[in-house]
Amino acid sequence: MTSTFLKRFSTLSFVGLIATGPLLLFVGGAHAAGVNTYQTTRKNAGSPNSDIVKKDANGVVISYGNSAITYNAPSPALASLGQALFLQNCASCHGTEANGVPTNGTGGAYPNLVGLGPATIDFWIESGRMPAADPRGVQASRRVARLDHQQALAVAAWVNSLSPSYPAIPTPNLAIANVADGAALFALNCAACHTIEGDGDALAKSTFAPSLRNIPATQVVEAIRTGPGNMPRFTGNLSDYQVNDIVKYVTSYIQHPQNPGGFGLGGLGPVAEGFVGLALGVGLLALVGFWVGERQ
Amino acid sequence: MSEMQEHRTPVALKGLPADDPHLAPAARNPQLVERVIAVMFVLGTVLMVGFGWAYWINAQQWKLGATMGGGLFFYGIGLVAWGKYLMPKGPFVEERHTLANTTQDRNAMAAAIVERGGSVIKRRKMLGGLLGGGLGIFGVVAMFPLLRSLGPLPKDTLFHTDWRRGTFAVDQSGRRVQVGDLGIGSIVTVFPEGTQDTERGQAVDQTVLIRLSNQDFTTQKGRETWGPMGYVAYSKLCTHLGCPVGLYEQQLQMLVCPCHQSMFNVTNGAIPNFGPAPRPLPQLPLYIDAQGFIRAQGDYHVPVGPGFWERS
Numbered sequence: 001m002t003s004t005f006l007k008r009f010s011t012l013s014f015v016g017l018i019a020t021g022p023l024l025l026f027v028g029g030a031h032a033a034g035v036n037t038y039q040t041t042r043k044n045a046g047s048p049n050s051d052i053v054k055k056d057a058n059g060v061v062i063s064y065g066n067s068a069i070t071y072n073a074p075s076p077a078l079a080s081l082g083q084a085l086f087l088q089n090c091a092s093c094h095g096t097e098a099n100g101v102p103t104n105g106t107g108g109a110y111p112n113l114v115g116l117g118p119a120t121i122d123f124w125i126e127s128g129r130m131p132a133a134d135p136r137g138v139q140a141s142r143r144v145a146r147l148d149h150q151q152a153l154a155v156a157a158w159v160n161s162l163s164p165s166y167p168a169i170p171t172p173n174l175a176i177a178n179v180a181d182g183a184a185l186f187a188l189n190c191a192a193c194h195t196i197e198g199d200g201d202a203l204a205k206s207t208f209a210p211s212l213r214n215i216p217a218t219q220v221v222e223a224i225r226t227g228p229g230n231m232p233r234f235t236g237n238l239s240d241y242q243v244n245d246i247v248k249y250v251t252s253y254i255q256h257p258q259n260p261g262g263f264g265l266g267g268l269g270p271v272a273e274g275f276v277g278l279a280l281g282v283g284l285l286a287l288v289g290f291w292v293g294e295r296q
Numbered sequence: 297m298s299e300m301q302e303h304r305t306p307v308a309l310k311g312l313p314a315d316d317p318h319l320a321p322a323a324r325n326p327q328l329v330e331r332v333i334a335v336m337f338v339l340g341t342v343l344m345v346g347f348g349w350a351y352w353i354n355a356q357q358w359k360l361g362a363t364m365g366g367g368l369f370f371y372g373i374g375l376v377a378w379g380k381y382l383m384p385k386g387p388f389v390e391e392r393h394t395l396a397n398t399t400q401d402r403n404a405m406a407a408a409i410v411e412r413g414g415s416v417i418k419r420r421k422m423l424g425g426l427l428g429g430g431l432g433i434f435g436v437v438a439m440f441p442l443l444r445s446l447g448p449l450p451k452d453t454l455f456h457t458d459w460r461r462g463t464f465a466v467d468q469s470g471r472r473v474q475v476g477d478l479g480i481g482s483i484v485t486v487f488p489e490g491t492q493d494t495e496r497g498q499a500v501d502q503t504v505l506i507r508l509s510n511q512d513f514t515t516q517k518g519r520e521t522w523g524p525m526g527y528v529a530y531s532k533l534c535t536h537l538g539c540p541v542g543l544y545e546q547q548l549q550m551l552v553c554p555c556h557q558s559m560f561n562v563t564n565g566a567i568p569n570f571g572p573a574p575r576p577l578p579q580l581p582l583y584i585d586a587q588g589f590i591r592a593q594g595d596y597h598v599p600v601g602p603g604f605w606e607r608s
Contacts, residue, residue, distance in 0.1 A: 193543045
């Protein structure tokens with residue numbers, strides 16, 4: 001009786017040890033590699049699990065990607081400049097450690113930026129949303145950026161140096177993109193909120209999906225991969241090739257629409273366009289009718 | 297009666313003297329108007345010739361339209377101006393004759409139909425009956441397409457989707473979704489494997505798959521196993537009128553319907569908290585298999601989409 005129990009116990013322990021060993025290794029490895037909860041395990045989907053990965057002498061990933069999109073980590077040399085800019089422009093809300101705890105307040109009111117990845121920082125700064133015009137506003141709007149491209153990269157470099165994470169700053173290769181596939185993917189994944197014309201629309205609780213008419217290609221990739229604000233993140237559900245196709249569609253057809261009638265009316269839709277057509281057309285016909293039927 | 301009023305009194309056109317003021321043109325300066333109308337006609341003629349030339353050289357369509365449309369436009373302006381300004385200004389009267397025929401004519405017509413036609417048909421009763429029966433059957437047959445246009449009976453298809461126990465969730469391209477694919481705050485539209493390219497798959501089976509966390513997520517009591525590793529799935533058909541509920545706001549944790557702005561909270565089982573939707577979006581129970589693929593535990597527990605008569 002006792003011997004059977006002991007046997008079973010030892011077998012179970014052995015199996016348990018064998019099973020937990022790789023698990024611990026995996027967890028430890030994942031932690032060491034700085035994998036955060038926003039990342040995907042899918043290959044070629046915005047994380048370093050990509051076709052081409054370049055590392056520096058210390059084994060730190062400096063760029064990764066594939067023929068569709070290359071993601072470059074901002075140069076660590078910019079980090080000291082980035083810290084100065086951060087203290088000047090961002091620290092009053094996000095705190096001097098970028099952890100969302102202001103010097104004279106408690107945490108929780110403002111987002112913790114550590115571990116968000118350079119693409120997130122770059123997107124919010126380069127789209128002019130940060131530094132925020134109204135930190136208590138429901139949703140920040142696109143404005144002229146206060147920091148220039150190099151300064152945004154510098155801030156991203158410093159925040160990234162606190163806890164290296166992904167996605168890095170993307171560069172899409174639009175030359176190989178398929179715009180027709182991009183249109184289909186846009187219709188399925190983006191048009192629900194941004195409308196098929198890319199003009200954006202109102203959403204719940206005073207939020208809105210912004211217009212896509214004037215957004216540079218890099219920021220389109222950054223928004224898709226990082227999901228700013230209420231926008232969902234598109235991680236492993238879209239490959240880099242598919243994201244590249246969508247960006248091509250947005251920067252070509254959405255931003256340079258073909259309006260055979262000469263005036264697109266912002267793609268308001270058939271009802272609104274029909275109303276304008278009717279109002280103008282019938283109004284014109286009424287004037288002509290008035291002239292024809294008028295009597296001295 | 298002043299001269300002005302006298303000129304505006306309607307007169308009969310017949311028998312007016314040639315110098316009657318009613319016959320004068322309406323325009324104060326008829327020579328000028330005539331010249332303007334002549335210019336219109338010349339422009340119209342030029343454009344019509346241009347239309348012929350454009351047609352001959354097979355020009356672009358907008359050139360065809362512009363030349364022909366422009367030509368007709370100038371002809372039209374000229375004709376209307378001619379009628380308005382150069383015709384005798386009137387006003388004239390012309391008495392109408394009565395439209396109805398005389399009583400005598402109408403009685404004769406009625407008599408011809410009733411007596412002559414009736415007697416002809418009565419003489420050939422069999423033919424008359426056959427004709428009437430045939431026309432009646434034609435009327436019945438004519439209703440068939442009307443009834444058929446209502447389509448086949450739905451039977452129990454409204455109660456079930458193609459999700460079964462063990463069905464793989466695939467995206468639009470047919471790729472199976474894996475547990476590591478989605479980051480937190482990601483959304484993807486999934487279908488039962490094999491139906492992603494079918495009409496029924498896209499119309500009925502479409503499901504939104506959202507990752508809410510890294511741990512098993514319970515949306516409601518009794519659904520403890522439905523959201524493995526933070527993956528929750530809801531029918532994409534709005535319970536109001538069946539629009540695709542694809543607007544996901546990852547901070548508000550809200551799914552918004554684009555048609556009538558119904559809003560569903562994805563963390564508590566998609567209970568609507570705004571808009572006309574009467575019921576929560578049905579949640580699809582999921583599990584993750586040994587290879588890490590997202591699969592369905594079974595069909596939806598309630599019918600998807602808007603209500604219908606037989607729905608209890």
